[in-house]
Amino acid sequence: MPKATASVQTLLDNERLLTLLRNMLVQRAVDTRGFQLNRQGKIAIAMGSEGHEAVQAGTGLAFQRGKDLLYPYYRNTGLILACGFPLADVFRSQFARATDRTGGRNIINHITARDLGIASLSSIIASQCTHAVGAAYAVKLRKEPDRAVFCQFGDGATSEGEWHEAVNFAAVARLPVIFLCENNRWAISTPQAKQMVVEDVASRAHGYGIPGTVVDGFDPVAVYEAVAAARERAVSGDGPTIVEAKCYRFLSHTTDDDDRTYRSREEVERQRELDPVPRFARKLIDAETIDEAGVEQMRREIATLVNATTDEIETEPGPSADTLYGNVYAGSHEPWCVWETEAL
Ligand SMILES: Cc1ncc(C[n+]2csc(CCOP(=O)(O)OP(=O)(O)O)c2C)c(N)n1
């Protein structure tokens, strides 16, 4: 396989560098479409991940499909796509269609894909961390070779007791898990400085006796290398690592949030100058991995695909009313019906 040209300092071949770029462009296109669909009144809410593209493309490249397990959080659209989740299913979730993997009955972006090793997620911040550690414990007890568990979360999640319990247990039991903090500096309206007094989430790793790495979350190659190294540690039996990818949330927390009420436009614009998507495209153009026309063609193909997919999913039916109480309890247990009967 061809090696990367010298000016992109990595051992990644051109094919994988272009995969990173493509994933980043897809993530950006899906975000843009989600916000548009919400403004058109077609979907209830959108959760953008602009600014997280490099983190998620890099992490997705390190994820070994068919082996690893992913415990994502709600801002991981790009990552789940990079791990093989179908684009159409992202929009089935956004449109809450009956064809959605949760029958159109879960909050947007709360996807599930057992076949791909992607666990269901809860909105309860940091709850996925204890789930991920439980899965990693099972991997270790069953002596499953070459399988790591990827646990994703934001900076705000590290204030939860559950996060600390998860990291401590994983450290004590030397579990094959990678804790990946997508530090976008904000937890809705709470800035990092009001969340913690340390500069780096990764520095907390020392308190648990495990390694912590800080990486430029606007550089997909740096993220890939840090996560791949953490994965290597995990599958070698050396235990967990905290990888902290410094990025930024360019958009509001969700379409229901107005970030102008708590942060300045100047701050957002300053961060925009570091936008990882054009920055990485430029890097690959300078290295002659792709040319301007190639990037433009990729961008157009992705826009066409995203538009065609949303047009198609929009025509699919929503869930019928009689599925409203389905999948709440296992089997046919319907406590509300018992209550109604008793009331009668
Ligand atoms: C236990 C809990 N507390 C509060 C919330 C409300 N909440 C939803 S998202 C969020 C911010 C989380 O920020 P962070 O972990 O930094 O992730 P980001 O959204 O910035 O990617 C909060 C406080 C929640 N869902 N669960």
Ligand SMILES: [Mg+2]
């Ligand atoms: Mg955050």
